[in-house]
Every structure is written in C-alpha cells, then in structure tokens.
Amino acid sequence: MATFSTSEFKSGLKVLIDGEPCSILENEVVKPGKGQAFNRVRMRNLKNGRVWERTYKSGESLEGADVMETDMQYLYTDGEFWHFMKTDGSFEQIAADESAITDAKIWLKEEDIYTIVLWNDAPISVTPQNxxxxxxxxxxxxxxxxxxxxxxxxxxxxxxxxxxxxxxxxxxxxxxxxxxxxxxxxxxxx
Amino acid sequence: MREFFAQRGVLEVDTPTLMPTTATDIYIDSYRVDSAASFLQTSPEFALKRLLAAGSGSIYQLGKVFRREAPSKRHNHEFTLCEWYRVGMNLNQLMDEVEALVQTVFSAAGSQRTAAIKIERLSYRALFETHFAIDPHRVSLDKLAALAEQSLDIVAADLSRTDYLQLLLSHCIEPNLPEACFIFDYPVEQAALARLENDEVGQLVARRFELFLGGMEVANGYFELLDQAEQRARFVADIAERARRGFDEVPIDEALLAALAEGMPECSGVALGVDRLVMAALGIDDIARVIAFPQPRPSA
Incomplete structure (x- = not known):
C-alpha cells in the first residue's frame, strides 16, 4: 500500500494509525512564521468510530489503508456471524463478526441493504440506511x-x-x- | 496605509522581488528561479537594510513576497507584506506605531472592533508561566517533550526546544490569547535577526515581538541586529542546520554583511502580513476570501 505524506492529507483519505484503519476528517496546517510546520489532523478510527485530533510534524508520512465501502444485502445470522451478499450480481458472500456488526445489530432485516466497510477485504463496520x-x-x-x-x-x-x-x-x-x-x-x- | 506612512515621514521604497540570495531561516523556504539564478524574496528585509546602511532614513515597502509552504486558511504562497524600519526607535516605540496602524486600518474597514482597539503586551515568559508554569528561557527539552505529550497527541521525531515551544505556543496558547496582543522578548534561539539583551530579571532574551489578532500571527518585529560578525555567525549556523536536515542550500548575502560592516543606524523594523490584517479587520477566517485568485489547496 502507498504511503502518504502530510502534504497529501485530505479529508476522506484512509490511513493506518497504530495498526488500525482510520479516515482523515480534517487536516489543518499550523505554521508559525519562523517555525516548524505541523499538521493538526482530525480523524476517525473506522473500527470503533472514535474521533480524535493528532498533530504531526509536517513531512511525516502514514501508510495508506486498503479500505473500501460497499453496499451489501443482509442474509441471515448463525449466532456467531452475520452474513451479507454483494449486490453486484456476483452473489459473493462475506461474514461479519460481533465487532463489526455492533450498533447495526438492532437494525437488521433480511434482504435490506447495508453499507459495509471492508479493510483488506474483511468487514470492519456495518451501517444501516438512514x-x-x-x-x-x-x-x-x-x-x-x-x-x-x-x-x-x-x-x-x-x-x-x-x-x-x-x-x-x-x-x-x-x-x-x-x-x-x-x-x-x-x-x-x- | 500609504497615507499613514506619508504622515509620519517614512519613505516608500521598492526593491527587487528576484534577488541572488534569500532568507537562511531554517523554516522559511524560498522559491528558487533557476533560469535567473535567483530566489523570489520571502521578505524585502536584506534589501531594505542595505538602503538603511546607505543612509535612507526610515523606509517601508508594501508589496508581494513569496514563501514556499503548504497553503492553509492562513497561508497563501504569494502574499502582501508591509515591512518598515524606523531609525532611532526602540521596540516599544515600534509596537506603539504598529498599534496605531492597526487602529487606522480597522477604522478604515469600518470594523466592529473599533479604532479604539487596545493591544495588550505580554512577554513570552509570562505566557508560558501562565499556561504551563514553566520559564521558556530555561526549561529543559525533556520537560517540554513531556508537556507536549500531556497536552497533545503528537507524532514527531527530532524536535528541538524551539520546535516544542512553538508547538505549545501555536496549539495551546494561541487559541487562548486576548483578541489583540503583542508577545515580546523571545528565547535567544528564536532571535533570527533581532538583537540580544538582558531583560529586567537578567535573562538574555531576543528583542523581538509578534502581533497576534484573533489568535493569528500578523506581524513580527525586531530591535535590529547591527553586528556584522554576529549576523554572519547566525547565517552560518542556519546554513549548517539546513544541511543537517537536508533542506535546500542557500547562499550567504555578502552584500548585506558588507552593508552592516559599513554601519547600519540603530533601528527597529517590522514585517506585517497585510492579507491577515485585512482578515482580522473584517472578521474573516480564511485567507482565500481576501485574495482574488488564491493558491488552490486540497479539499480538507
């Protein structure tokens, strides 16, 4: 996966922080006239939803995270996993575990469409329609x-x-x- | 602003934008124009000082300067700087004059923050004592690193004492500054082209000030260094540090040093970001809204 330097940070960029996939929400350059520049970055941890602010010395870089969002249809649960199917006609299925399903668990209805975030092709979050x-x-x-x-x-x-x-x-x-x-x-x- | 200087007998001058040398400051990056073996000037400072040494008397320049840095709500790589030098003035007198100029511009803008705006004066030491209970002139690198770690989620290797002080100032103190204030008497490591003197408690400090409006740095003033040998030593130290960090190499401005050797009159000088002053006067928080064709920046 590519790495991104602070000058390439922008909202929506997915990066790995402390081994976890995160999405950059805001990136602000803070540069004293005579001083070292810093980037003040607001981000969201895509696994647990935590939003926080971290400051980087400008010029540092972060590894990109292979994260994609896809709409999938909910099929059923076997008690341990929740099974979803791609809507692109491939009928390909994935299984989300408890840690990915979390808040979505109380909104599941068979055949409804959910937004699944995949990190390295594994589901890390499930979001119902609004x-x-x-x-x-x-x-x-x-x-x-x-x-x-x-x-x-x-x-x-x-x-x-x-x-x-x-x-x-x-x-x-x-x-x-x-x-x-x-x-x-x-x-x-x- | 031109009227303001005309009334005070300060002469307007115009010096080149392209010059064979440029600022050596570690964190000021110049655009190099290879085809002209020159740099776009980051400030007219060196040229203005050569005029002062040649006997110009008090002078100012109002014009465009260039700094190669990432665009943000407060930065545009090409911006308007008003830089002036007052022969015979000390730093307090120059702060008085900056305050008068800010009042003039604010009232011309019909700003809610009327012309009567009072600009507080706070020492660098007082700010760090208030916010962190430390003396910024003496605090250790380890203590600063610990404070930064406590206050911020920070990822940065190889930061110096100065870097940490500026980090804490910009992230923790600036957002809580009074609406309008000067910060004065900086640590000696941040002297740049300012003179060093002992302050009232016998601490060696750089006789420098910065103006902050709405938590935003707007101007930077010095009681100017006149000593040619010390100036050369600071240039050499900057250039060595640039090399250590792998930054662009910049030549020493020998013409400036020759002018200092000839003798520059005792003076104070200040550079004021005009775009930011307009932002403050109009209560606008994005520099792109006071520039007709701002530098594009990645959507953030």
Missing part, C-alpha cells in the same frame, strides 16, 4: 384519545430495536425509523 421500515412486535396497548398530547411509549421492533412511538401505534404496524437517532418518523401501513 431510514429503515420495521414491524412492531411488542408494545403496550394504546390509550384512547390521547394522540393530541403527543405522549410516547416504548415499542420493540422485529429487529430488536426499542424506539419511542406515539400512543396510537399497535403491534403489527410497520414504522419508518431514523437509525441514526432511533427516532420514530411515521407509520407506513394500517
């Missing part, structure tokens, strides 16, 4: 005539996520939910 549609499998019965008050109650979705929903929602409803905030958007059926 909005998904899921069925309610459990919630308390609604209280009649209380819709105007905007009250909420918890509802468990088929994927396992628990979201706050309006009181009129009942078991069997299909809801549109924002996966980034776990917020109810609207009812799709019924």
């Amino acid at each position: 909005f998904v549609e899921l069925e309610v499998v459990d919630t308390d019965p609604g209280l009649k005539g209380d819709t105007a008050q905007g009250g909420t109650k918890p509802a468990t979705l088929s994927s396992g996520a628990v979201v706050k929903v309006p009181l009129f929602v009942t078991i069997g409803d299909v809801l549109r939910v924002d996966t980034r905030t776990s917020e109810y958007q609207n009812r799709v059926t019924k």
